[in-house]
Amino acid sequence: MAELRDCPTCGGFFNYIGIRDVCGKCATNEEKMYEEVYRFLRRRENRAANIERIVEVTGVTESLLHKWVRKGRLQPALFPNLGYPCDNCGKLTKKGKLCDSCLGNLNNDLKTFEAAKEFREAIEKSDRATYLANQTKK
Structure with a gap:
């Protein structure tokens, strides 16, 4: 329509x-x-x-x-x-929306984020409990 x-x-x-x-x-x-x-x-x-x-x-x-x-x-x-200009930095590119350097930076940031996410998940999944040895009962 x-x-x-x-x-x-x-x-x-x-x-x-x-x-x-x-x-x-x-x-x-x-x-x-x-x-x-x-x-x-x-x-x-x-x-x-x-x-x-x-x-x-x-x-x-x-x-x-x-x-x-x-x-x-x-x-x-x-x-x-x-x-045509990259959507991020304005440098001329010939394919996609991002130039090669911005695409590389984005991929590096994603890898860093994924690694941090995996690290956090590994810590959460660990079954280690923390015990306090010098606790006094009242």
């Missing part, structure tokens, strides 16, 4: 049906910009262009380039200097 949404680009209303996140007019403009960027990148001398160079030459926004790379329309395997 369609949902009425604001277009983030132009501010107009459109029926969102799960396919595009912008209105039809803006989607057409985005497609024209995509074609221009793709034509630019297909030239052999431009395949290694970085994001700043593409923005400078084509006039497309960085966020739109990031969106196309994230969705797989522009593939970093073909264009090696393309990527």
Whole structure:
């Protein structure tokens, strides 16, 4: 079922049906910009262009380039200097939501947490009781 949404680009209303996140007019403009960027990148001398160079030459926004790379329309395997920002630190990445260093840090933190959890569980499971030797009865 369609949902009425604001277009983030132009501010107009459109029926969102799960396919595009912008209105039809803006989607057409985005497609024209995509074609221009793709034509630019297909030239052999431009395949290694970085994001700043593409923005400078084509006039497309960085966020739109990031969106196309994230969705797989522009593939970093073909264009090696393309990527999108890591959700944690902002460093360019080519896959997933986190860059390799943030992913490594997260994995290390998880391993540390699991080790601490296992240690706590081992202590709780131990059947050792503590006895006080010098207790006096009243």
